[in-house]
Amino acid sequence: MKAAVWHGRHDVRVDEVPDPGIEEPTDAVIRVTSSGLCGSDLHLYEVLAPFMTPGDILGHEPMGVVEEVGSAVTGLKPGDRVVVPFQISCGSCFMCDRGLQTQCETTQVRDQGAGAALFGYTKLYGAVPGAQAEYLRVPQAQYGPLKVPDDVPEDRFLFLSDVLPTAWQAVEYADVPDGGTLAVLGLGPIGDMACRIALHHGVRQVIGIDLVPERLERARARGVHTLDLRETDDVAAEVRQLTEGRGADSVIDAVGMEAHGDRTGQLMQNAAAVLPTAAAEKVAGSVGVDRLAALHSAIDMVRRGGTISLSGVYGGMVDPLPMLTLFDKQVQLRMGQANVRHWTPDILPLLTEHDPLGVDHFATHHVPLTEAADAYEMFQRKDDGAVKVVFRP
Known part of the structure; x- marks a missing residue:
């Protein structure tokens, strides 16, 4: 089969690799019909390269059709259309029972x-x-995959794999009070969708912050008050002006470790990336430092007693945080990978009858899997208005 394969930093190729098969009774194999390109994939393309191995198959946002199931998988059969969560969880352990599937x-x-x-x-x-491939082996298929209808547009359910539950959890963790204000840093796929979900929940004022014109325009078109980082030296001050001088009740950081405007973090990340593999892994895994510009902005713009919700991926081990400020402002901080199956019961009703979140037209680019290398480069550079890229094997 063909698959998007990691060969090195900024080096993704489409290779012929062996087809997957059933290895455990709880496995399934699906024929992938769509697979998203995620901002988290760009971390592998760039900062997390020390933890990659040439030959790794990329991708974690799949939808497809079941080809084969293991003997312990009773809820699926060949021909079923499914979307697969990005994390692999069993559904029956201590953590899964508590809705913490990312800790399975x-x-x-x-x-x-x-x-x-x-x-x-x-x-x-x-x-x-991974799932940027023609076929995918799905472990724990007795629980993970969600069957979806055959007669709806492909993208309607694809984003249940990651984007929708990640954005939904970000908004839930933000815990915006009635009549409150939510600021969202970063209007990529997660930040954009978090704005949509917050507005759907009835949040009074949603402020979206970015520096890419197309992303700002997408959010503005759906009723988000946008702030362009290219036009301000102090975005936190602008947020305070919009909130009676207090700051936002809640802030979502949907940027993470590769924020713009942090030269020190960028230099350290780049230095680790060019070290020999073993040394780079040791450095990144023990003294790695993130670009913290977005998180520092979130801390600055949240009001006293407010909440910061982190959905952007961070991977540093010795990140310096302004603990005095966090403590003095009584800031609540929530974070973590999305617990997909915990949130899908809340999200599914919004997908089965109509499309209030605009998922049918959320993707900006649908490209053949064979164009994966160019798609990664386009998405990394934010060229051609790329907000969400979907591969069609």
């Missing part, structure tokens, strides 16, 4: 001190072959 005790990658295994996401999360 059955698939935890204990030798790395990590939570549940993820598709296509480095040795830190199990080195499970």
Whole structure:
């Protein structure tokens, strides 16, 4: 089969690789019909390269048709159309029972001190072959995949794999009070969708912050008050002006470790990336530093007693945080990978009859899998208005 394969930093190629098969009774194999390109994939393309191995298959946002199931999978059959969550969880352990599927005790990658295994996401999360491919082996298929109707547009349910539950959890964790204001840093796929969800929830004022014109325009068209980072030296001051001088009640950081405007973090990330593999992994895994510009902005613009919700991925081990400010402002901080199956019951009703969140037209680009290398470069550079790219194998 063809698959998007990591060969090195900024080096993704479409290779012929062996077809997957059933390895455990709880496995399924699906024929992938759509697979998203996620901002988290760009971390592998850039900063997290030390944890990758040449030959790793990328991708963690799949939808497809079941080809084969293991003997312990009774809820699926060949021909079923399914969307597959990005994390691999069993649905029956201590953590899954508490709605913490990203901490699943059955698939935890204990030798790395990590939570549940993820598709296509480095040795830190199990080195499970990813979904930007023609076929995908799905472990824990007795629980993970969600059957979806055959007679709806392909993109309607695709984003249940990651974008929708990640944005939904970000808004839930933000805990915006009635009549309050939510500021969203970063209007990529997660930030954009978080704005849509917040408005759907009835949040009075949603402020979207970015520096890419097309992303700002997308958010503005849906009723978001946008702030352009290219036009201000102090975005936190502008947020305070919009909130009676207090700051936003809640802030979502949907940017993460590769924020613009942090030269020190960028230099350290780049330095680790050019070291020999073993040395780079040791440096990144023990003294890695993120670009913290977005998080520092969130801390600055949130009001006293407010909440910061982190959905942007951070991977640093010695990130310096302004603990005095966080403590003095009584800031609540919530974060983590989205617990997909915990949130899908809330999201599904919004997808089955109409499309209030605009998922049918959320993707900006649909491209053949064979164009994966160019798509990664386009998405990294934010060229051609790329906000969300979907591969069609």
